[in-house]
Amino acid sequence: MKILVCDNLENKVIEKLSELGEVTNISDSKTKTEELISNIVDTDIVVIRSSTKINKDILQEANKLKIIARCGVGIDNIDIEEATNKEIYVTNSPNANIISVAELTIGLIISAARNIHTSNNSLKDKNWDRNKFLGTELYKKQLGLIGFGKAAREVAKRLTAFGMDIVFYDPYVDVSVDEANKVELDELLKTSDVISIHVVKNEETKNMINDEKLNLIKKGGILVNTSRGGIVDEVALFKRSSDHVIFAGLDVFSQEPPDINETFSTSNIVTTPHLGASTQEAQLRAGLETVQNISDILNGELSSVINI
Numbered sequence: 001m002k003i004l005v006c007d008n009l010e011n012k013v014i015e016k017l018s019e020l021g022e023v024t025n026i027s028d029s030k031t032k033t034e035e036l037i038s039n040i041v042d043t044d045i046v047v048i049r050s051s052t053k054i055n056k057d058i059l060q061e062a063n064k065l066k067i068i069a070r071c072g073v074g075i076d077n078i079d080i081e082e083a084t085n086k087e088i089y090v091t092n093s094p095n096a097n098i099i100s101v102a103e104l105t106i107g108l109i110i111s112a113a114r115n116i117h118t119s120n121n122s123l124k125d126k127n128w129d130r131n132k133f134l135g136t137e138l139y140k141k142q143l144g145l146i147g148f149g150k151a152a153r154e155v156a157k158r159l160t161a162f163g164m165d166i167v168f169y170d171p172y173v174d175v176s177v178d179e180a181n182k183v184e185l186d187e188l189l190k191t192s193d194v195i196s197i198h199v200v201k202n203e204e205t206k207n208m209i210n211d212e213k214l215n216l217i218k219k220g221g222i223l224v225n226t227s228r229g230g231i232v233d234e235v236a237l238f239k240r241s242s243d244h245v246i247f248a249g250l251d252v253f254s255q256e257p258p259d260i261n262e263t264f265s266t267s268n269i270v271t272t273p274h275l276g277a278s279t280q281e282a283q284l285r286a287g288l289e290t291v292q293n294i295s296d297i298l299n300g301e302l303s304s305v306i307n308i
Contacts (some may be wrong), residue, residue, distance in 0.1 A: 002064075004039050006032065007049035009071065013287030020294060021045065037061060045294060050074060050274070056082045069294050071286040072277055073097055074228055075306065076201050084307045091293040091304045095150065096286035097277035102154035104276050105196055105226045108249025109159075112222045113138055113194070117270040136193075136220070139163040144192030146208075147199035147227070148173050148180065155196055156180055167192065189216035194224070201228035211236040214246065222247045226276045229253040241267045251276050 001021030005014065008027045017023050021044065026035040032052070040046065040058055045067045048054060054068055059082045068078055070092040083090050111117050114135035122129055143159050145152040148170040156166045156179050166180035169188045176182045189195065189209075195217065199205045209223070209232040217223060225232050229252040240246040248269040256274060258264065264271075277286065293304040302308055 001044045002039075002042055003045045003047065004036070004043040005047045006036060006052040007047075007071070009047070009287050010284050012284065013291060016288065016291040017047065017294075020291070020298070040065065045069060047071065047290060047294075048077070050077060053077045054083070055079050059083060059086060059088070062086070062088070067091065067294055067297055069290045071096075071283075071290045074200065076228065080307050089297050089302070089305045090307045091290070091297065092306060093286045093289035093293065096289050097282045098151045098154055100279040100282035101151045101226050101276040102158065103279075104251060104272070105151070105155050105198075105224055105249075106158055108224045108226065108251065108270055108272070109138070109194055109196065109222060111270045112224070112247045112249045115268075118268050138194065141165070141193035142167060142191060144168065144183075144188040144195045145180070146170075146185065146188065146195065146197045148182075149198055151226075152196070152198035153179075155198070164194070185213070186216055189213055190218065192221065193218070194222045197223075197225040197227050197231055199227055199231060201230055205231050207231070207233055209233065209237075214240060217246055219245055220247065222249070224249040226251040229256060234258075238263050238267050238269065241269045244268065 003017050003021045003023045005023055005025045005027055014023060024039055026032055029035045036058060040062045042064055044064050046065060047069045049071045056079045059079060065088050068083055068088055068090045070078065073092060073094045075090065075092055078090055080090060115133040119133040139162060141164055143164045143166050145156060145168040148168040160166060160179055167183045167188055168180045169183060169185045173182060211233055214236050223246055234254055237248055241248055242263060250269055251272045252274055296304055
């Protein structure tokens with residue numbers, strides 16, 4: 001059985017995959033797209049992270065493919081419909097990155113609230129402008145979570161310890177819970193001091209926080225997105241950030257890598273290059289969870305399959 005690894009995995013994960021079949025690793029190839037197309041023809045299992053796209057054209061070349069295994073949460077880089085049509089199982093590792101994403105989210109919030117990133121850059125440019133970087137405390141402020149899944153709940157748990165009041169918007173969660181009150185989206189945007197996004201990207205959430213919704217956020221509010229790019233209208237957000245209407249933290253972008261233009265470079269938004277899952281612990285957990293998912297599917301256990 002041929003296992004095609006398209007993105008970097010830990011050595012321990014590669015070793016575990018090798019116990020299941022013959023591993024072909026193209027993660028470091030400078031012509032990865034061409035390598036993917038040529039190898040997919042006789043591949044039984046393909047293992048990817050976020051940077052590799054398994055689209056319809058790729059799948060049409062896949063004559064033997066049985067499993068697409070995504071090391072991580074998001075599956076928007078996989079053509080699920082075509083995979084289903086070809087009876088290819090798709091699996092992911094939704095739990096591996098939760099703590100890492102939650103911790104990065106809090107880091108972005110604190111950096112935006114206290115101007116850590118902008119004051120750091122200013123000081124390194126030999127400026128000592130203490131008055132320019134007046135921040136705000138999180139204590140007694142309201143945190144609004146858009147989406148209330150596992151990562152959002154970990155953020156809520158930690159920021160409750162900061163003394164923040166927690167509300168959330170999630171149409172798939174019926175009622176308020178002990179640590180947070182359920183509200184409608186517009187109310188959350190209008191009343192929250194800090195807003196953090198934790199939703200999957202689909203037709204329902206694409207451009208969810210558009211120009212109109214950004215207008216609802218109070219002046220000086222903080223908006224953080226560590227879920228998926230394309231959920232926030234980034235052009236409108238950067239405009240407001242440049243005017244110091246909204247402070248923000250972005251780990252994900254509609255185009256990755258983003259266009260680093262002057263507006264991007266000079267804004268007060270703290271930006272990171274999609275680092276939510278980029279910890280040693282999360283990478284290893286995702287890899288090992290993926291190996292277990294593959295093993296389970298091969299043994300007829302399909303609980304981790306997301307397209308059946």
